[in-house]
Amino acid sequence: MSECPRTADYLPWLDTELRRDPYPFYARALEEAPVSLDEDGAIVLTKYDDLMHYGRLPSVIIAPEWEKAGAWSVLLDAAIGHDEPNHTRLKRLTSKWLTPKRIREWVKITEAVTDEILDRVDTDGVIDGSDLAVEATHRTICHLLQVPDDEIDEVRRHMRQAMPMLSAVPSPADIEACTEAHIYLQNRTAALIERSRAQPGSGLVDDLLQAQDRGELTEAETLATLLFFYFVGHMDASYLISSGLKLFASRPDLFETFRSDPDSRQAMVAELVRFDAPEPVITRATTEDLNIHGYRVPAGTTLRLMLGAANRDPDIYSNPHEFDHTRPPEQSRNLTFSFGSHSCQGRLLAEAEIKAVWERIGARYSRVEVVAEPEMMLTDASRHYLTLPLRLHS
Numbered sequence: 095m096s097e098c099p100r101t102a103d104y105l106p107w108l109d110t111e112l113r114r115d116p117y118p119f120y121a122r123a124l125e126e127a128p129v130s131l132d133e134d135g136a137i138v139l140t141k142y143d144d145l146m147h148y149g150r151l152p153s154v155i156i157a158p159e160w161e162k163a164g165a166w167s168v169l170l171d172a173a174i175g176h177d178e179p180n181h182t183r184l185k186r187l188t189s190k191w192l193t194p195k196r197i198r199e200w201v202k203i204t205e206a207v208t209d210e211i212l213d214r215v216d217t218d219g220v221i222d223g224s225d226l227a228v229e230a231t232h233r234t235i236c237h238l239l240q241v242p243d244d245e246i247d248e249v250r251r252h253m254r255q256a257m258p259m260l261s262a263v264p265s266p267a268d269i270e271a272c273t274e275a276h277i278y279l280q281n282r283t284a285a286l287i288e289r290s291r292a293q294p295g296s297g298l299v300d301d302l303l304q305a306q307d308r309g310e311l312t313e314a315e316t317l318a319t320l321l322f323f324y325f326v327g328h329m330d331a332s333y334l335i336s337s338g339l340k341l342f343a344s345r346p347d348l349f350e351t352f353r354s355d356p357d358s359r360q361a362m363v364a365e366l367v368r369f370d371a372p373e374p375v376i377t378r379a380t381t382e383d384l385n386i387h388g389y390r391v392p393a394g395t396t397l398r399l400m401l402g403a404a405n406r407d408p409d410i411y412s413n414p415h416e417f418d419h420t421r422p423p424e425q426s427r428n429l430t431f432s433f434g435s436h437s438c439q440g441r442l443l444a445e446a447e448i449k450a451v452w453e454r455i456g457a458r459y460s461r462v463e464v465v466a467e468p469e470m471m472l473t474d475a476s477r478h479y480l481t482l483p484l485r486l487h488s
């Protein structure tokens with residue numbers, strides 16, 4: 095293993111430039127160190143085909159990685175924290191809420207909320223794009239769960255506080271902030287559950303509680319599943335909505351195409367998803383010794399699978415650093431929503447929400463302008479807009 099390139103020489107996780115724009119770093123790692131050894135003994139993979147191959151081996155599992163995630167280890171009780179057979183059991187319990195037919199219903203909420211927010215915009219057209227994106231996506235999830243859509247600012251604040259823990263190198267302050275935030279996240283979820291117990295409805299919360307009463311999942315699994323949907327459900331979709339609005343501001347031609355050509359819209363969403371992964375890394379653990387391109391990887395090693403790097407792998411994509419929604423089908427795939435059995439259950443909803451928000455804006459406005467530098471919260475593992483000051487022009 096001694097000759098394996100060192101991750102720190104290619105992907106210095108704490109470097110502010112890497113956090114701001116990781117793609118030049120990924121490009122060099124893809125070229126010179128597609129497999130590297132991290133300071134904590136993890137193996138970091140960047141190539142698309144390597145992620146797809148090693149990430150899907152039956153001996154490569156997910157659960158031990160959530161044990162290391164501080165307060166996020168509550169998700170060991172959600173589908174995302176389980177390996178088989180519990181993973182499929184839990185995923186099945188929520189899948190009927192995210193069918194294409196249901197999503198067509200949920201997205202009407204996204205549209206209505208976006209219209210409501212746009213109705214409030216003054217004649218000067220000034221709006222915070224990131225507030226709009228969070229409100230539209232969070233209120234959609236609340237509708238799906240059938241829980242009140244109040245406390246949006248608190249939900250958002252605590253999620254911001256909890257996310258940096260998922261870095262490869264969380265600081266003691268990140269760990270403490272995450273623990274503090276989880277007191278709110280878990281109490282809030284428990285309160286939503288209590289409320290649904292007291293006043294049953296017909297949303298996802300009620301459905302899971304009935305399944306729990308039938309013995310199909312435990313109380314801890316209900317809590318973890320609902321916490322995941324309620325809090326995580328808005329994060330990445332809202333990031334991409336904002337990221338697209340910023341792109342439209344710098345490329346008015348793209349916004350014009352999006353507005354005038356409905357057939358281009360899905361491809362634009364998909365290309366942005368490839369181009370700007372909100373959570374550019376997932377982790378797994380090996381349970382058998384592996385040989386990865388000549389490097390011996392013992393059982394029990396963490397694999398850091400760089401989705402964001404694989405999305406720009408030049409062996410898969412021509413001009414990988416260009417936004418090009420006219421790519422041929424073989425270049426239109428991406429790994430932003432993960433892959434294999436753990437691939438994102440909310441993918442269709444997230445893509446539909448992004449398209450819906452841009453469409454509602456495009457129906458009223460012909461140009462988007464960024465009027466002040468956006469504030470961002472960026473780590474090696476997650477990207478967020480804190481603000482996105484925009485002016486919308488009719």
Ligand code: HEM
Nearest residue numbers: 173174327330331376430431432435436437438439440444
């Ligand atoms: C752009 C928005 C989103 C992105 C980029 C995203 C990304 C991801 C990724 C990367 C994973 C897999 C993690 C892993 O393999 O370790 C995942 C899993 C998951 N996501 Fe999403 N997600 C998004 C939106 C959503 C939404 C809106 C929902 C719910 C309504 C959702 C629900 C889930 C669930 C339940 C899983 C666990 C699936 C499993 O473990 O089998 N996601 N997501």
